[in-house]
Amino acid sequence: MESEKPTPAPRRSSNAEHYFEHFLFGARWILAPVYLGLVGAMLILLVKFGSELWHLLSHAFSLSESEIIIGVLTLVDVALIMNLLIIIIFSGYENFVSKMDDLHSHHDRPEWMGHISFTDLKIKVIGSIVAISGIELLKSFMNVENLSDREMAWMVGIHLTFVVSGVLYAVMDRLQGKGH
Known part of the structure; x- marks a missing residue:
C-alpha cells in the first residue's frame, strides 16, 4: 500500500512577485480599447450599410435584377460582419477582460453571452468567414463577365481554403471532446 504524499504548503510569493502578477493580471484591460475600436468599426459599417441601402432604394427602378441582388448581398455581407463583430466583442471581453x-439579468441579454468559449469563438469566426467569402464569391459570379478565369480560380481556391479550414477546426474540436 502506497503512502500518500503530503500536500506541500502553498508557496508564499514575494512582494515584487505579488505586484508583478497583479500588474500582469491588470494588463488584460489593454484589450478594452480594442473592443471599443471594434464598436467604432461597427459604426463605420453602419454608414456603409445605410449608403448601400439608400443607393438601392433611390435607384430601385433603374437597377437591373443582378445589380439589385448584388446590392442585397452587400447588405447581407455587412450584417454578417457586424454580427461577427458583436460576437467577438462580447465573448472576447467576457473571456479575456x-x-x-x-x-446577467438584463431582459435583452442574448442567451449565448457568457457561454462562448475561445474555441467556440474560433469556430464561429471561421464559419462567418466562410459565409462572407461565399457571399463575395456569389457576388463575383453575378458579375462574372468582368473577371478573368484566373481571378475566379483564385477566389474559388481561397473560399475552399476557408471551407477546409472550418471543417478542420470543427474536426479538431470534436476530437478534443469539446464539441459535445
Whole structure:
C-alpha cells in the first residue's frame, strides 16, 4: 500500500512577485480599447450599410435584377460582419477582460453571452468567414463577365481554403471532446 504524499504548503510569493502578477493580471484591460475600436468599426459599417441601402432604394427602378441582388448581398455581407463583430466583442471581453455581471439579468441579454468559449469563438469566426467569402464569391459570379478565369480560380481556391479550414477546426474540436 502506497503512502500518500503530503500536500506541500502553498508557496508564499514575494512582494515584487505579488505586484508583478497583479500588474500582469491588470494588463488584460489593454484589450478594452480594442473592443471599443471594434464598436467604432461597427459604426463605420453602419454608414456603409445605410449608403448601400439608400443607393438601392433611390435607384430601385433603374437597377437591373443582378445589380439589385448584388446590392442585397452587400447588405447581407455587412450584417454578417457586424454580427461577427458583436460576437467577438462580447465573448472576447467576457473571456479575456471582465465578466459582464451587471447584465446577467438584463431582459435583452442574448442567451449565448457568457457561454462562448475561445474555441467556440474560433469556430464561429471561421464559419462567418466562410459565409462572407461565399457571399463575395456569389457576388463575383453575378458579375462574372468582368473577371478573368484566373481571378475566379483564385477566389474559388481561397473560399475552399476557408471551407477546409472550418471543417478542420470543427474536426479538431470534436476530437478534443469539446464539441459535445
